[in-house]
Amino acid sequence: MTYGNQPQGGYPGNQQPADPRQQYAYGNQGASYGSSPYGATPQGQYAQPQYAQPQYQNAYGQSQFAYAPNGTAAMNAQTAYSYEQIRQAERTSIARAYGEMTVGLIITAVVALIAQTSGMYIRFIESTGFIGVMLLAIVQIGLAVYLSARIMSIKAGTARAMFYIYAALMGFTLSYIFAYYELGTIGIALGLCAAFFLILTMLALTTKFDMLKFGPVFMVGLIVLIISQIVISFLPGSTGMMRVICAVGLVLFAGMTMYDAQMTKRLFATYEAQGPEMIKKISIICALNLYLDFVNMFLYLLQLFGDRD
Known part of the structure; x- marks a missing residue:
């Protein structure tokens, strides 16, 4: 496609299309994608058929914007259909x-039950002491940090x-x-957390209020x-002070749940x-963030309302 050797009308023999809306997929006559470096041009000069082809695709290879050669009605119908495809994707x-988050929670619950009923965790602590606790913490933090930092370069599997x-x-x-x-x-704490998490997620995904602007606030609050x-x-x-901290932590991770959902x-x-x-890949890193929100809310609920055995 060239810009310097077009016929004056934009089509061979100055043949304009019967419907000027064929010029662009967006239906704007004479519209351009920016200021032309060649100065003012007759309307339709750059209205090549290439401009009317789909420009973007979603994750499933389907066009987001469709070419409607049969007029506004067809264009509107196809555009609405493409928009629905995007929303479905x-x-x-x-x-x-x-x-993925749910699978992670199931793995956590199963491993926790096995470790408790078999006494594996107790024996591990008895044999390693404080060093074992710190080792577990370091490994978990290392995995989370590495996964977050390298998610774009490693395989999804x-x-x-x-x-x-x-x-696990x-x-x-x-x-x-x-x-x-007990x-x-x-x-009870798990059921409350699941209901709380679901409500917060649905609210975050349906509200027009932007929680993303509070990202720095949540990070500072987490450190504190x-x-x-x-x-x-x-x-x-x-x-008493720990209960106050647990209440603050519950509110903080409720906000972070909405933030991570958006x-x-x-x-x-x-x-x-x-x-x-x-x-x-994106689903895994998002699942990790949501998983951490859920686990922390569950632990804070357990500490606030749980009866110790």
Whole structure:
């Protein structure tokens, strides 16, 4: 396609299309994509058929904008259909992320039950002591950091395996709660957390309020929360203060749940054109973030309302 040797009308023999809306897929006569470096041009000079081809594709190779040679009615119908295809692909991608999160939670629960009933965690702590606890923490943090930093360069299968390993290690670590809390209390806290998480997710995905602008606030709040918990844990008689910290933590992770839900939607919209492999990677990293939100809310609910055994 050239710009300098076009006939004056834009088509051979100055033949204009019967319907000027064929000039662009967007239906704007004489519209351009920017200021022409060649100065003013007659209307339709650059209206080559190439401009009317689909310009963008979603993650499933379907066109987002369709060419409508039969007029406005056909164009509107095809555009609406393409928009619905985009929304369907977006919903499918978000469901994939939440599905991966659910699998991670199931792995965590199963490993925690096995570790508790078999006494594996107790024997591990007895044999390794504080070093074993710190080793588990370091490995889990390392996995999460590496997965977040290298998600774009590793394969989707590798990312999924790392996430499942992380979930299993988390389950092994959390098996201690069965020694501290009654089983009924754990079940109630889990049910409350699941309902709370679902409501927050639906609210985040349907509201027009932008939670993404609060990202820096949540990060600062998380750092302050971690430092506060460490300091208070060394203070005698700090049960009341710890309950306050748990309440603050619950509110903080409720906000982060809404933030991560909207971030999941944003990431899929950004990377959906890069193919199914990228969608799988994004679903894993989003699942990790949502998984951490769920686990932390569950633990704070358990500490606030749980009856210790």
